Amino acid sequence: MTAGRRAWAATAAAGWSLLTVRAPAAQTTGTVDVGLSTVRYDGFLASGAASMTPGVRWERPNGAVTARGTYLRFESGHRSLQGSVAGSFFTPAARRWRGEFSAAAGASRYVEFASFWHAVGEARLHIIEAERGAWISGTAGRASYGSAPRGVLAASAGAWLRRAALTLRVSASLSRVGDTSYTDVESSAHTGWGQVTLDATLGGRVWSRGGGRGMYGETSAALALGERMALLLSGGRYPTDPISGSIAARYFAAAIRIHTAAPRHTISRDRTAPRGAGADGAGTSTSARLEVQVDRSRPVRLVVHVADAIRVEVAGDFTDWQPLALSRAGGGFWEVVLPITSGVHRIDVRIDGAAWIVPAGATRAPDDYGGDVGIFVIP
Amino acid sequence: MTTRPVPHGLRSLATAGALAAVFVATAAAQDHPQDPRLGRLDAGARSLVAVVIDSARAAGLPTEPLVQRALEGATKGAPGSLIVSAVQRLAADLGRARAALGAGATPPELEAGAAALRAGAGTPVLAQLRRSRRQTITVPLAVLTDLVASGVPVDSAAAAVLALAAGTRDADLIDFRRAVERDIALGAAPTAATAAAAAGLQSTDATHVNAGARDARPGRP
Numbered sequence: 001m002t003a004g005r006r007a008w009a010a011t012a013a014a015g016w017s018l019l020t021v022r023a024p025a026a027q028t029t030g031t032v033d034v035g036l037s038t039v040r041y042d043g044f045l046a047s048g049a050a051s052m053t054p055g056v057r058w059e060r061p062n063g064a065v066t067a068r069g070t071y072l073r074f075e076s077g078h079r080s081l082q083g084s085v086a087g088s089f090f091t092p093a094a095r096r097w098r099g100e101f102s103a104a105a106g107a108s109r110y111v112e113f114a115s116f117w118h119a120v121g122e123a124r125l126h127i128i129e130a131e132r133g134a135w136i137s138g139t140a141g142r143a144s145y146g147s148a149p150r151g152v153l154a155a156s157a158g159a160w161l162r163r164a165a166l167t168l169r170v171s172a173s174l175s176r177v178g179d180t181s182y183t184d185v186e187s188s189a190h191t192g193w194g195q196v197t198l199d200a201t202l203g204g205r206v207w208s209r210g211g212g213r214g215m216y217g218e219t220s221a222a223l224a225l226g227e228r229m230a231l232l233l234s235g236g237r238y239p240t241d242p243i244s245g246s247i248a249a250r251y252f253a254a255a256i257r258i259h260t261a262a263p264r265h266t267i268s269r270d271r272t273a274p275r276g277a278g279a280d281g282a283g284t285s286t287s288a289r290l291e292v293q294v295d296r297s298r299p300v301r302l303v304v305h306v307a308d309a310i311r312v313e314v315a316g317d318f319t320d321w322q323p324l325a326l327s328r329a330g331g332g333f334w335e336v337v338l339p340i341t342s343g344v345h346r347i348d349v350r351i352d353g354a355a356w357i358v359p360a361g362a363t364r365a366p367d368d369y370g371g372d373v374g375i376f377v378i379p
Numbered sequence: 380m381t382t383r384p385v386p387h388g389l390r391s392l393a394t395a396g397a398l399a400a401v402f403v404a405t406a407a408a409q410d411h412p413q414d415p416r417l418g419r420l421d422a423g424a425r426s427l428v429a430v431v432i433d434s435a436r437a438a439g440l441p442t443e444p445l446v447q448r449a450l451e452g453a454t455k456g457a458p459g460s461l462i463v464s465a466v467q468r469l470a471a472d473l474g475r476a477r478a479a480l481g482a483g484a485t486p487p488e489l490e491a492g493a494a495a496l497r498a499g500a501g502t503p504v505l506a507q508l509r510r511s512r513r514q515t516i517t518v519p520l521a522v523l524t525d526l527v528a529s530g531v532p533v534d535s536a537a538a539a540v541l542a543l544a545a546g547t548r549d550a551d552l553i554d555f556r557r558a559v560e561r562d563i564a565l566g567a568a569p570t571a572a573t574a575a576a577a578a579g580l581q582s583t584d585a586t587h588v589n590a591g592a593r594d595a596r597p598g599r600p
Contacts (some may be wrong), residue, residue, distance in 0.1 A: 029568040039600040049600050057568060064571065072600055192558075251600050320416055321450035343487030344494055344521050346451065356455060363528045365497070368448070368465035369457040375494065377521035379549040 030056045033232065035255025042212075042240070042248040048075040051255070063089030082108040084244075090126075100124040100135075106244055116245025118143035120152050134159040143177055143243050150178030152243055166191045175211075177242040182211035184239070195224040205239050212240050212248060222257070230257040288312070288349045290359035292376050300340040300378060302347075304359060305332050309351045316347035323350060340378055347374045414446055424449075424459030431466050440473045441486035444493075472496050479505035480516075491520035498527040504537040511545045518549040522556045529560060530569040539577040 033053040040046040055068040065087040072080040084106030091099035100123070107117035120141025127134050139154035158171030167190045174183050186203030202217040218236030225231055235252035293301040304326060306312055312334040313323040319338075326334035346367075348356035358364045362374030414432070417425050428449045432442045448469050452462035476492030477484055479502035484492070492505050500523055508516050508523075519540050526536035543555060555576050562572035 037600040051600060070600075197562075249600070253600060315451075315454055317444070317447035317451070321447065321454040323454070341487070343517055344491045344524075346447070363525050365494070365528070367451065367455070368468065369452050369455050369461055371455065373451070375521075375524070377491070377518060377525075377553075379518050379553065 028056065028058045029259060030054070031257050031259040033255040033257045035232070035253055037251055037253035037255075039249050039251040039253075049073060051253070053255075063087070078111045080108065080110045082106065096127050096129060098126045098128055100126060100137075108245055114245075115146045116144065118152065118243050118245070120154075120243065122154075132159070132161045139175075141243075143245070145245060152177050154243075175243065177211075180210040180242045182208035182242070197222045201236075203239070211242050214239070214248075216248070225256075228259050230259075231255075232257055288351060288357065288359040290347065290349065290361040290374065290376070292361075292378070294378055299337045301335060301337050302326075302340075303329070303333055303335045304349055306334060306351055307332055309334070311352055313350045314347055315350070315356065317345055318347075342378050344375060344377050347376060349374075416446060416450060419453040420449060420462060421459050424462050427459075427463045428466050431463070431470050435470045435473065438474065439482070440470065440477060441489055443486065444473065444490050445469055469493060475502055476505060478502065480509045484509070485515060485517070487517045488515060488520065491517045491524070495520045495524045498524045499533045500524075500527070500537060501533075504533075504541070507541055508544055511541055514549075516544065518552050519544045522552050525556050526559060526569075526573060529563055531559070531573045532570060535570045535573055539573045543577055 031054070033051070033055070035051050035053075037049050037051060038046060039049055049072045051070060051072045053068060053070045055066065057067075058065045065085070067085045068083070070080075070082040072082075074080070084104065086102065086104040086106075088100060088102035091101075101121070102124070103119075103121045105117075105119040107115070109115045118141060120139050120143075122137055122139040124135045124137040134157070136157045137155065139152065139156070141152040142149040143152050144150065152175070154173055154175040156171055156173035158169060160167060160169040162168075168187070169189075170185075170187045172183070172185045175181065182205055184203055184205050186201060188199065188201040190197075190199050192198065198219070198221050200217070200219040202215075204215045205211065205213045207213070216237045216239045218234065218238055220232065220234035223231045223233075232255045233253070237250045238246070238248065240246065240248040287307060289305040291303040291305070293303060295301075302314060304312055304314065312326045314326060314336065315321050315323050318340045324336060326336045329335045347359070347362060349359045350356050356371070358372045358374040362376050364372045365375050367373035413425075413429050417428060420428060428445070432445050435445055436442050445466050448466050449462050452465055457465075472493035473489050475496055476489045480488055480492055495505065496502070504523070505520070508519055512519065523536055523540045526539070527533055531539075539555075540552075543552060547555070558576040559569070559572045562575060563569050567575070
């Protein structure tokens with residue numbers, strides 16, 4: 001079986017497993033990353049590439065399965081195809097200890113002459129506390145560079161520490177693939193605030209026999225652009241991975257991530273595209289975003305952002321459902337200050353006398369009248 | 380099928396009970412004249428809504444949410460029958476919330492509880508939340524409702540909120556909800572986003588450093 005067929009087979013197998021497994025707490029999400037990158041593989045000239053990376057992830061609280069494929073088209077016209085499936089499942093905790101079993105398989109193919117595949121299994125033993133933890137692991141499997149498969153053996157140890165929104169991790173691993181051996185030491189940091197998530201990795205191949213040496217580091221940023229879209233920026237240098245067959249390279253990549261719809265529920269959190277109709281049956285396509293500004297010492301300020309409007313009104317349980325015109329605050333913002341009590345409140349917005357709609361930023365729920373209503377909470 | 384005759388004494392008792400209920404409702408209605416805001420409803424709906432409100436008042440349930448639900452229908456031009464059934468349904472939800480949260484529940488808690496029940500949370504979850512937290516549980520209930528709205532399965536959302544409610548301030552719970560939203564926006568499955576944001580839950584960070592996750596680095600060509 002060729003590496004390309006193995007890649008598709010692995011992805012198809014993962015997809016089938018996602019279709020057949022049913023568990024009440026399990027969820028499946030899909031993403032597609034579409035982007036551009038510039039990459040310089042060691043020993044090759046720099047090249048631009050366009051990429052598309054579909055991925056699907058099935059998650060339960062005790063584990064996850066991820067399947068990803070990457071199609072790369074270089075400026076030379078050559079193409080690369082990669083596919084991988086990885087799954088990881090945790091055993092129930094025994095005091096502070098927890099076991100983990102994982103498996104990963106993947107394949108890649110570049111033009112017609114380079115093809116790789118690998119299949120490995122790993123067992124980890126975690127010791128977990130509230131803000132820190134550590135693990136040791138062992139890996140075994142097979143990998144092929146287009147020739148006879150070679151054995152894979154690896155051992156690693158690591159630790160992590162969390163401080164507020166920052167998670168730090170360090171690890172060391174010793175790997176052997178056929179007659180190639182190497183030792184990597186790696187550290188990483190993960191943090192996020194608002195709509196941004198940052199990751200950074202710094203590592204070094206401190207010893208090697210046939211696997212190259214040197215420092216490497218990567219950083220990536222993800223900026224949420226809405227409910228189903230994010231901007232990804234990443235760059236740096238990564239080392240040769242004799243297991244998966246990837247060659248060391250420097251790169252910079254920018255991509256847009258689009259992810260599939262969340263499961264439908266009777267109510268939904270609406271952040272981006274308010275639509276709706278009241279009992280009058282009318283609809284609207286105009287966007288409005290609600291922001292509730294709460295300061296315990298002052299009345300509540302309701303701010304509604306509408307790109308283009310002449311008149312913006314709100315109605316809710318805090319106005320006895322009488323329309324209340326907002327004041328224009330400039331820059332597309334409209335506002336009103338009201339003494340709204342602590343608790344859960346219902347609100348709708350009307351723009352230029354059209355139908356009542358649920359503003360983004362409020363939770364959308366059925367209103368019992370054939371339409372929807374926005375819900376927000378005042379602490 | 381045979382019908383067992385009802386003893387005369389029991390029948391008298393039932394009749395007396397029904398008369399007493401009517402008396403109480405009538406007395407309550409006299410004590411609390413009809414809310415003038417209900418004048419926005421048509422006459423038929425107004426009288427029926429007033430009966431539901433009087434019954435709720437007699438049962439010790441908050442009536443303002445019921446008035447507001449009726450006014451919402453009036454503003455949206457809903458037919459009177461729809462308004463009456465919406466108010467009746469809310470009254471029933473408030474009653475279920477009060478049964479789960481106890482007689483000491485505040486009106487905002489009951490309203491938030493009714494919304495959580497409507498979202499799919501069961502009454503045992505509400506009762507557990509009540510037991511787990513001394514302070515008001517209005518915000519935890521609202522966060523629970525919000526998580527479900529974000530696509531988190533009810534059982535996962537309830538587990539996370541229950542785990543956090545006892546020792547977490549309202550502001551932190553709202554931050555928690557925002558963190559879940561952010562992670563979902565960045566592509567995480569709602570269940571995993573909830574587990575990751577609920578700091579202190581077992582395996583939260585183990586899943587960040589797991590072996591399966593290492594093949595998911597984005598952007599690398």
